[in-house]
Amino acid sequence: MKIRVRADLVYRFDPPTDAIYKIQVAHWPGQTVIEESLTTTPEIDFIQDEDEEFGARTLRAHLSGEVALTYQAVVDNGVLKGLPPVTVQHDWNDLPAEVLTYLNPSRYCPSDQFGRFAERTFGGTIGGDRVLKILEWIRAEIDYEPGASDSETTAARTFIDRAGVCRDFTHMGITLCRASGIPARAVSAFAHQLNPPDFHAIFEVWLSNGWWLVDPTGLAPVEGLVRIACGRDAADIAFLTTQGSCQLVRQSVTAEAV
Amino acid sequence: MKIRVRADLVYRFDPPTDAIYKIQVAHWPGQTVIEESLTTTPEIDFIQDEDEEFGARTLRAHLSGEVALTYQAVVDNGVLKGLPPVTVQHDWNDLPAEVLTYLNPSRYCPSDQFGRFAERTFGGTIGGDRVLKILEWIRAEIDYEPGASDSETTAARTFIDRAGVCRDFTHMGITLCRASGIPARAVSAFAHQLNPPDFHAIFEVWLSNGWWLVDPTGLAPVEGLVRIACGRDAADIAFLTTQGSCQLVRQSVTAEAV
């Protein structure tokens, strides 16, 4: 599916501070960047890196004053398919060593505390079936409600609050999958048909020898997702990280099928 | 320095469960394994892996009943030196991309909550000087007290409790370094002259273009440390991780200069 994505970010960095953007489309197998452009006002000489494991790209600079950044790309995101229930769950011993990390608890996903709940609630199921049951539970039990959470909200808190946004849904999903013995990690993305349009947080699970993308909010079809960055949870995939504070001036993000 | 290390671990896995040991000496630049052996009773056919980034080695198997594991090695750990105060701290923009991850908060190190405290308390210092001030603060303010913490204790909790063991000291140190803009990560080790002898948790910071090991407890000299595993915090470096529960029968760990 060919998708045109665009992000306009205007932030004020006052006092000046180090900043890292993760907004460019990832170089990821099956996902092809057909064209892209990046412009800023004023002009910024970014340090550009690409993560070897995820193909995630970062832009770093010491920024001051108001900085307007526009990123555009046309991407073929390949053929992404929803997770089938029959997907196989592996024993720890059959997992590739490099995915074991994604069984560990992380800042926003204290999966070590959810073993009993996961077993009680999803105990009769494994693999793709279990992930789908987890997604079903999240959609039934958590309200999508902007403003109900903030940048410190963990899955433990969302579990109590029963409300959050895509980031919280993703943390809840990752937590319950890891607690179920299924490797899971966070992905940031552009999302076709997400309404209102914005950066999206989703996650992927390791089953049947591959990573499968799922959207716990159900707000955007998997087919229309364009990967940006990947990591253990929101701590790793924020689209803008700064050492000091910064102020949002305005922001818009779009993703449209071409 | 040549060091003979030995770990005897006897655990009971009942009911049977998947288990991962991280107890072998790492393959790490400057650290040479001169000889080593691994035996178990009963015999276990482990899946053995080695992490590319850290040279950390894992032993995986599905275990049942009582399993006694003995690991021995003679290691030359090279020349490890204490951190000098003059060590230079890098701006974010001067850091290698691959160490940026170790600025992020993690399960046991919520560094995002400690920015104000770090600035208030260590604000006039940077680099090696700052890390040494952090270590000084930890040794003055936190009591080394076995039993004061458990496997869920975070640095936020230790900061309140003012007591813990090497794992907690390490989490506290990592948290304050990351909150100070210094990449920091957890390391498990054998430690010469650690008393009582046990696996040790320490951490390392990225300064002056390299990782420097520090022991926040001050219980073992840096010169006598032998690396095992490395990661964001205790979630990544546990010497034994199991999917279900397991029972300690007995355990001893030693490290002696040859």
Add this chain to the structure above:
Amino acid sequence: MKIRVRADLVYRFDPPTDAIYKIQVAHWPGQTVIEESLTTTPEIDFIQDEDEEFGARTLRAHLSGEVALTYQAVVDNGVLKGLPPVTVQHDWNDLPAEVLTYLNPSRYCPSDQFGRFAERTFGGTIGGDRVLKILEWIRAEIDYEPGASDSETTAARTFIDRAGVCRDFTHMGITLCRASGIPARAVSAFAHQLNPPDFHAIFEVWLSNGWWLVDPTGLAPVEGLVRIACGRDAADIAFLTTQGSCQLVRQSVTAEAV
């Protein structure tokens, strides 16, 4: 119902410390103390108080070394009846001013965080019906498991862990009732037929112009409960509170119908 209760508590207070026991049967309307005795070895000259609101009695002293305390009583606990579903829930405006306090969150019962969950889960019900639904939920969703919690465990944590003892069940019940607009408070008690016998923690709710006792564990019949102390949560009703630490030597508690 006539019940003979007995508590034998042997603790060591080393170093010496101030201590408060709340173990005597309360002077409470409908509950009659027929006979009672209190002996200690060595002899202790306790300061004895009785709380005006609850008829709860406290024994205070500065204690040192091993202290063995035996309390015995025969009590007629009157006619305690289980909560009928038809019990009426009052609007805030119809509540007596003095019960409003029991709508507030407390140390172990952060009811302010559970409003959405309570409404989502028990939303269609009010009054006695709602309390019974809450008890049903607790018994279905929380495992009674000694060792799963400790003296710092809050209802927020039990909600995640899905396991605990009578104290945790009581905190969970109080939290969900307060979050539902129903005043609730903790009660310590001797409990006929509790197995294994021990001090019991239960709670009571204000409905239909009176307090109704409920046992969220379902382990002891309401008819056989003998009140000791009452308060917002475990912080107020502990059978032994000390300023420093103390060591359990042995303890036994019994309650038998006469």
Add this chain to the structure above:
Amino acid sequence: MKIRVRADLVYRFDPPTDAIYKIQVAHWPGQTVIEESLTTTPEIDFIQDEDEEFGARTLRAHLSGEVALTYQAVVDNGVLKGLPPVTVQHDWNDLPAEVLTYLNPSRYCPSDQFGRFAERTFGGTIGGDRVLKILEWIRAEIDYEPGASDSETTAARTFIDRAGVCRDFTHMGITLCRASGIPARAVSAFAHQLNPPDFHAIFEVWLSNGWWLVDPTGLAPVEGLVRIACGRDAADIAFLTTQGSCQLVRQSVTAEAV
């Protein structure tokens, strides 16, 4: 000191909800209400109560739509004096039974977690001297910063964040006093010379056979404080509590010497 106080509160209750105001000057020994008036638009028929222990007064009603409330009073608050360092601290056994409650941890004041810190930091001092040392520590270590905390912030969190408002300073002070064996409780007040003027949260400690008011922020002189309500922490003294949500339209609070 004669003080004229005034509170203008305009809130919107949509959907309608039960509400409790605690804004009237307390009937408290030494504090005399010379004149007062309460008006609302529209007219509301409040249920009015007065707490026996604290002389705190509550206004309750089921409210809908926009409600403007104006309360005015002229009060002689008597002669309030700052706490002298020589004030005596009592052993538990010398405390009146009714103040023991204020040694217990509460929703926002988990004093049970701060014993070690209190002893380490204030260990050489007792009584008035210790309370003054605690106040000095708070003023040196916590920044007064509106927006740094919210209605769920506990003293444990403020201890980490090192920032907050009067409510947080009060919770921090209560927590450290209780952890030091000194009964402490929260008080809401009008405060002469508070800038910017607002409702104020302070606390009082039991020493030398009486309660002594202290202002941990140091923003208002003790002499100019006019008591409103009292309790364990902010959960008990909020000036407006509602069962559902409500929306602030505008609010102003003043206190001026006559």
